[in-house]
Amino acid sequence: MCELFAMSSRAPTSVSFSLTRLARRGGPEGLNRDGWGVAFYTGGDALLLREPAAAGESELVRHIERHGPPSELVISHIRQASFGERALRNTQPFMRELGGRAHAFAHNGDLPGIDNASAFPLGHHRPIGESDSEIACCYLLGQMQGLWEAVASEVPAVADRADLVAECAARMRMLGPANFLYSDGDVLFVHADRRFPPDGGEPLVGLYVLDRSCEEEVPDLSGSGVILTTVQQALTLVASVPLTDEPWQPLARGEILAIRQGRILERRS
Amino acid sequence: MCELFAMSSRAPTSVSFSLTRLARRGGPEGLNRDGWGVAFYTGGDALLLREPAAAGESELVRHIERHGPPSELVISHIRQASFGERALRNTQPFMRELGGRAHAFAHNGDLPGIDNASAFPLGHHRPIGESDSEIACCYLLGQMQGLWEAVASEVPAVADRADLVAECAARMRMLGPANFLYSDGDVLFVHADRRFPPDGGEPLVGLYVLDRSCEEEVPDLSGSGVILTTVQQALTLVASVPLTDEPWQPLARGEILAIRQGRILERRS
Numbered sequence: 462m463c464e465l466f467a468m469s470s471r472a473p474t475s476v477s478f479s480l481t482r483l484a485r486r487g488g489p490e491g492l493n494r495d496g497w498g499v500a501f502y503t504g505g506d507a508l509l510l511r512e513p514a515a516a517g518e519s520e521l522v523r524h525i526e527r528h529g530p531p532s533e534l535v536i537s538h539i540r541q542a543s544f545g546e547r548a549l550r551n552t553q554p555f556m557r558e559l560g561g562r563a564h565a566f567a568h569n570g571d572l573p574g575i576d577n578a579s580a581f582p583l584g585h586h587r588p589i590g591e592s593d594s595e596i597a598c599c600y601l602l603g604q605m606q607g608l609w610e611a612v613a614s615e616v617p618a619v620a621d622r623a624d625l626v627a628e629c630a631a632r633m634r635m636l637g638p639a640n641f642l643y644s645d646g647d648v649l650f651v652h653a654d655r656r657f658p659p660d661g662g663e664p665l666v667g668l669y670v671l672d673r674s675c676e677e678e679v680p681d682l683s684g685s686g687v688i689l690t691t692v693q694q695a696l697t698l699v700a701s702v703p704l705t706d707e708p709w710q711p712l713a714r715g716e717i718l719a720i721r722q723g724r725i726l727e728r729r730s
Numbered sequence: 731m732c733e734l735f736a737m738s739s740r741a742p743t744s745v746s747f748s749l750t751r752l753a754r755r756g757g758p759e760g761l762n763r764d765g766w767g768v769a770f771y772t773g774g775d776a777l778l779l780r781e782p783a784a785a786g787e788s789e790l791v792r793h794i795e796r797h798g799p800p801s802e803l804v805i806s807h808i809r810q811a812s813f814g815e816r817a818l819r820n821t822q823p824f825m826r827e828l829g830g831r832a833h834a835f836a837h838n839g840d841l842p843g844i845d846n847a848s849a850f851p852l853g854h855h856r857p858i859g860e861s862d863s864e865i866a867c868c869y870l871l872g873q874m875q876g877l878w879e880a881v882a883s884e885v886p887a888v889a890d891r892a893d894l895v896a897e898c899a900a901r902m903r904m905l906g907p908a909n910f911l912y913s914d915g916d917v918l919f920v921h922a923d924r925r926f927p928p929d930g931g932e933p934l935v936g937l938y939v940l941d942r943s944c945e946e947e948v949p950d951l952s953g954s955g956v957i958l959t960t961v962q963q964a965l966t967l968v969a970s971v972p973l974t975d976e977p978w979q980p981l982a983r984g985e986i987l988a989i990r991q992g993r994i995l996e997r998r999s
Contacts, residue, residue: 506858520797528789550775561856570982587830589775642898
């Protein structure tokens with residue numbers, strides 16, 4: 462069950478594989494039939510494509526596979542509804558502007574209690590839908606708000622942003638599984654938690670990372686069904702489950718990654 | 731040269747015609763080759779599709795024509811760049827969240843001086859790109875901010891919102907042509923100004939409206955190339971130029987319309 466996927470690269474990359482793969486895991490047999498979404502960052506903004514319908518049956522997903530825009534940063538989500546009805550407003554990733562940048566957020570897990578405004582105060586941003594994940598997005602951005610407004614047109618230090626991501630993530634982890642991908646268009650932040658299989662049993666690894674930033678050769682992903690159209694370059698992938706036979710590394714519960722242009726800048730556990 | 735188009739209807743409507751028509755007017759011969767965008771409102775949120783490329787050559791426009799999502803409120807824009815380079819971040823409509831609702835804004839005209847922050851102060855929202863139109867969007871939302879934050883979860887009165895739209899529009903008109911479409915997901919606000927033809931000459935009417943809210947019969951648009959897939963219902967269209975042979979009414983300079991579910995609620999001149 463792959464719900465979260467992200468790609469960060471130095472050069473623009475067309476990502477076809479993730480959507481096909483995620484779509485297959487989204488339907489028609491899969492559990493994740495309630496929606497899908499992809500944010501394609503390009504030149505400081507992001508194109509956000511979403512549908513409150515199974516990715517496996519989506520004409521828009523098929524369109525993206527053929528004509529998906531090249532991007533250096535992609536965040537994708539396949540939804541299995543828990544909180545909130547099947548509707549566009551509850552379909553991830555969520556996107557908001559903060560500090561003149563497009564911020565995108567996608568979450569896997571349940572966060573009961575995230576709507577307690579005294580424990581998780583919001584800033585300027587308000588949820589449009591009813592999902593716990595969107596409240597988590599608005600809460601995180603509210604915590605980030607001061608940092609982005611303090612420095613005016615400058616981008617805050619990565620370490621300062623990572624501190625706040627870690628703080629918010631630690632608070633969310635107390636409520637339930639809080640695997641999330643978050644980007645401000647400059648850095649991709651990843652927070653790993655655990656994942657509970659739908660049929661019960663032991664908790665699983667929440668997120669995996671495939672670090673291709675130091676490869677000398679163009680990686681041969683042809684056997685995996687992966688189609689990344691790009692030049693040889695730094696590239697890092699993150700997903701809920703390993704998507705290829707390559708050495709995807711499991712992330713520990715509470716681990717935070719900060720990734721820019723395909724390279725992991727910070728790794729905190 | 732059609733740059734702005736909007737549809738408001740009581741029942742969900744698939745709009746194929748506007749994109750084809752706008753695309754034809756966008757390229758390959760047309761002047762408006764720098765981008766296109768459509769916001770499809772549905773269930774309180776909006777899907778925003780945009781590309782910094784000619785609509786006439788767009789695969790995504792062709793996809794929308796075949797599989798465009800049914801919507802009660804559509805705002806569309808075809809771009810001819812004046813301020814800001816050809817990039818996604820400068821491609822309209824612009825969208826922001828305010829008061830837990832998706833607000834969309836599309837503008838035709840030039841507004842030199844809109845970046846004077848003492849005359850046109852911004853609220854919480856900041857432009858991501860460099861276009862005058864996006865600054866105008868953020869300025870308008872900044873003026874709306876108090877209204878939406880004061881009433882918490884309630885929707886402010888239409889008259890109060892229309893007052894603010896009129897005030898902002900009057901200030902923008904002093905800078906240059908300020909034809910715009912703006913929606914908070916509840917009401918479509920239209921402000922008409924003048925339009926200056928690219929080859930010089932007398933100013934033209936800025937926007938036209940086709941009010942179909944009181945029709946007894948299903949309108950026969952078959953001869954016009956219009957494909958609106960819907961039931962018989964209230965429907966109002968707005969465009970930069972009349973798109974059919976029907977009696978589109980020219981809007982006077984400074985005229986404001988407030989439209990909800992296909993019916994004109996307020997008309998101010």
